[in-house]
Amino acid sequence: MSNNSSSFESFAEQIATQLASSIFQTTELLAELVRMSEKYYSNSHSVFVGEKSEAVARSLGCNEGDCFEIKTAGLLHDIGKIGSPDNILSRQPNELSTDDFRYYSSHIEEGYRLLSIHEELKSIANIVFQHHERIDGSGFPNRLKKNDINLGAKIISVVDYYHNAMFRLPRDKRASNSQITNTTTYLESTHPRFVQTMNYLHQKSGIYYSVDVVDAFTAVIEAERRQLGEKTILRVAVNQIKPGMLFANDYSTSYGLLIAASGEPISEEAIKRLVSLAEIGEIPSKILVMR
Numbered sequence: 047m048s049n050n051s052s053s054f055e056s057f058a059e060q061i062a063t064q065l066a067s068s069i070f071q072t073t074e075l076l077a078e079l080v081r082m083s084e085k086y087y088s089n090s091h092s093v094f095v096g097e098k099s100e101a102v103a104r105s106l107g108c109n110e111g112d113c114f115e116i117k118t119a120g121l122l123h124d125i126g127k128i129g130s131p132d133n134i135l136s137r138q139p140n141e142l143s144t145d146d147f148r149y150y151s152s153h154i155e156e157g158y159r160l161l162s163i164h165e166e167l168k169s170i171a172n173i174v175f176q177h178h179e180r181i182d183g184s185g186f187p188n189r190l191k192k193n194d195i196n197l198g199a200k201i202i203s204v205v206d207y208y209h210n211a212m213f214r215l216p217r218d219k220r221a222s223n224s225q226i227t228n229t230t231t232y233l234e235s236t237h238p239r240f241v242q243t244m245n246y247l248h249q250k251s252g253i254y255y256s257v258d259v260v261d262a263f264t265a266v267i268e269a270e271r272r273q274l275g276e277k278t279i280l281r282v283a284v285n286q287i288k289p290g291m292l293f294a295n296d297y298s299t300s301y302g303l304l305i306a307a308s309g310e311p312i313s314e315e316a317i318k319r320l321v322s323l324a325e326i327g328e329i330p331s332k333i334l335v336m337r
Contacts, residue, residue, distance in 0.1 A: 072164060072167070073118050073121065073122065073167070073170075076121075076122055076125060076161075077092060077093075077096070077118075077121040077122060079125070079128060080092045080121065080122060080124055080125050080127075080128065081093065081304065082304075083124075083127060083128050083129075083130075083135075084304060085132070085135065085136075086135060086136055086214060086215045087209075087213050087214055087215060087304075088213045088214075088215055088296060088308070089213055089296050089304075089307035089308045089309060089310070090304060090307035090310060091124070091209055091210075091213070092120070092121050092122070092123070092124060093121065093307055093310055094205070094209045094213070094307070094309070095120040095121070095123060095202060095205045095206055095209055096117045096118070096119075096120035096121035097117065097120070098120075098205045098208075098209075098263070098266060098267070099116050099117060099119070099120035099198070099201045099202050099205050100113050100114075100116060100117035100120070101266045102201045102204070102205065102259060102262045102263050102266055103116045103117075103197075103198070103201055105262045105265065105266060106197070106201075106258065106259070106262050108197070112197075112198070115169055115170050115173065115198060116173065116197075116198040116201060116202070118167075118170050119170045119173035119174050119177070119198050119199075119202060120201075120202050120205065122157070122161065122170065122174060123157070123173075123174050123177050123202050123206065124153065124157070125156075125157045125160055125161065125174070126152070126153030126154060126155070126156030126157030126158070126159075126160065126174075127153045127157075130149075130150075130153065133146070134146055134149060134150050138210075138214075151178070151186050151187065154174070154175055154177075154178060154186065154187050155175075155187065157171070157174045157175070158171045158172075158174060158175040161174060172196060173196050173198040173199050173202065174199075175187075175199075176188075176190060176195050176196050176199035177199045177202040177203050177206065178203065179195045179199060179203070180203070180253070180254040180255070181195060181200070181252075181253070181254065181255065181256060182253050182254065184254070185203075185254075197256075197259075200255070200256045200259050201259050201263075203254075203255060204247060204255050204256075204259050204260055204263050205263060207243075207246075207247065207255075208243055208244075208247065208263070208267065211239070211242075211243040211246070212236065212239055212240065212243055229274050229275055229276075229277050229278075229279060229336070230275065232274070233271060233274065233275055240271070244264065244267075247260050247263070247264075248260060248264075274309075274336075277292070277336040277337060278336065278337060279294045279334055279335070279336050280334070280335055280336075280337065281332045281333070281334055281335075282332060282333065282334075282335050283331060283332050284317070284320040284321050284324045284329070284331060284332070284333060285321055285324075287312055287317050287320065287333075287335060288312075288337075289312060289313055289314050289317065290311065290312065290337075291311075291312045291335040291336065291337045292309055292310065292311055292312065292335060292336040292337070293306045293307060293308055293309065293310050293312060293333070293334075293335060293336075294308060294333075294334035294335050294336045295308050295333065295334045296308050297320075297329050297330075297333060299323065299328045299329070300328060305319065305320075305323065305329070306320065306329075306333070309336075312335065320333070
């Protein structure tokens with residue numbers, strides 16, 4: 047009986063590990079598809095929203111499971127936009143006609159539908175479904191208010207607005223390999239836009255956005271900008287890059303696919319991809335990194 051019980055527990059643990067791996071691989075694949083559709087940002091919108099949403103969730107005391115779900119929902123919050131025409135993606139929501147805005151807002155339902163297909167992603171689908179709700183009830187699709195909105199959705203809505211305001215490219219311009227040569231210049235050049243964006247978030251705090259979330263995000267993003275000012279930018283051969291460095295620039299392929307986003311941590315997997323792309327001439331043999 048004891049041996050049978052031990053064998054069953056071992057089998058159950060193996061299945062659980064395989065399922066967890068499957069979910070992780072599924073979300074990675076979906077996140078890559080979302081990232082491939084990001085034409086109108088100067089860095090990866092989905093990666094930024096996922097990572098900063100996780101940071102805010104941690105600062106608010108969320109447990110590991112909730113942090114994982116919120117990060118994943120951030121990565122996938124725009125999955126319903128895949129396949130949307132450029133005349134929708136290239137404009138801000140307030141620039142759209144009534145019919146175009148109706149089409150744009152349908153990405154919420156489409157994202158929910160796609161993610162709900164996988165049983166293990168349903169809670170993430172719910173967060174994605176609510177990330178355009180506003181605590182005063184003026185959001186969509188269901189005009190939810192205050193505590194009726196999932197905390198993850200409240201977090202994503204703040205981070206999503208910030209990144210759109212800071213890093214969305216002007217209409218009809220796509221991501222380029224323009225280069226930042228030092229962090230001081232970057233911080234100075236983005237300071238006016240940063241102040242304007244943060245002022246808006248605090249003006250709408252308690253109206254559109256949760257006060258606690260806006261305060262937590264402010265602490266996260268201000269700390270990041272302080273740390274950025276302490277980093278050095280170097281031009282390094284792709285085969286000499288070390289994990290943990292940060293991309294100092296966006297790098298795209300010749301066909302417009304963003305493969306490295308400014309500020310994104312560099313992983314072992316990313317280094318392998320960079321080396322392969324450099325070998326075929328899709329990116330420079332030396333790139334700008336921060337450390």
